Amino acid sequence: MNKLDSALLNLLLKDGRMSYADMARELDISRAHARDRVQQLVDSGVIEQFTxxxxxxxxxxxxxxxVDLKVAPWALEEIAEELAECQEVINLYIMSDLRSLHIHTLTDSQESFxxxxRRHLxxxxxxxxxxxxxxxxRVKHGEGGAKL
Structure with a gap:
C-alpha cells in the first residue's frame, strides 16, 4: 500500500459514497486511476465492504x-457464536486472555436489555x-472510521 492508497482510503472513510470523479479531483489523478486503485484495494481485501x-x-x-464476560475457556467459542447471532449484539470480541468476551449491545429500553x-447471560x-x-x-466517536 502506498501514499495514494492511504489517501483514497481516508477519503472513503469520510464518505464511502464519494464518486471516483471527486476522489480524482481531490488527489489530482484521473478518474480511471482512482477507480482502478479502489478496485485493487477491494480485490486485495484491504477494503472488506462499503457500508x-x-x-x-x-x-x-x-x-x-x-458487557464484559468471563467465560470458562471450554465454552468461549460456543457462547461467542451464540451471542453473535443475537439482534441486540452489534459488536463482539474475544479478548487475548481467551476467556473474556467484550460485547456492545443496543436496545430500545432497560427492560429490553x-x-x-436473562435469556442469554x-x-x-x-x-x-x-x-x-x-x-x-459519547465524547469521541470514530466518525468516518480510522485515519490512516
Whole structure:
C-alpha cells in the first residue's frame, strides 16, 4: 500500500459514497486511476465492504451497553457464536486472555436489555462473571472510521 492508497482510503472513510470523479479531483489523478486503485484495494481485501453508519437513536435504540464476560475457556467459542447471532449484539470480541468476551449491545429500553441478559447471560454455568456498563455520553466517536 502506498501514499495514494492511504489517501483514497481516508477519503472513503469520510464518505464511502464519494464518486471516483471527486476522489480524482481531490488527489489530482484521473478518474480511471482512482477507480482502478479502489478496485485493487477491494480485490486485495484491504477494503472488506462499503457500508452505512446508522444513528441507533433514530431507530429507537437508545440504550447502549458494554458487557464484559468471563467465560470458562471450554465454552468461549460456543457462547461467542451464540451471542453473535443475537439482534441486540452489534459488536463482539474475544479478548487475548481467551476467556473474556467484550460485547456492545443496543436496545430500545432497560427492560429490553434486562430480557436479553436473562435469556442469554444469567444463570449459565459456563459464564463465570458479567460486568455491564451503560454509555452515558459519547465524547469521541470514530466518525468516518480510522485515519490512516
Amino acid at each position: 452505512a453508519v446508522v444513528n441507533p437513536a433514530r431507530l429507537g435504540k437508545v440504550i447502549s451497553t458494554f 434486562d430480557s436479553f441478559a 444469567l444463570g449459565r454455568e459456563a459464564i463465570i462473571s458479567v460486568n455491564c456498563t451503560n454509555l452515558l455520553a
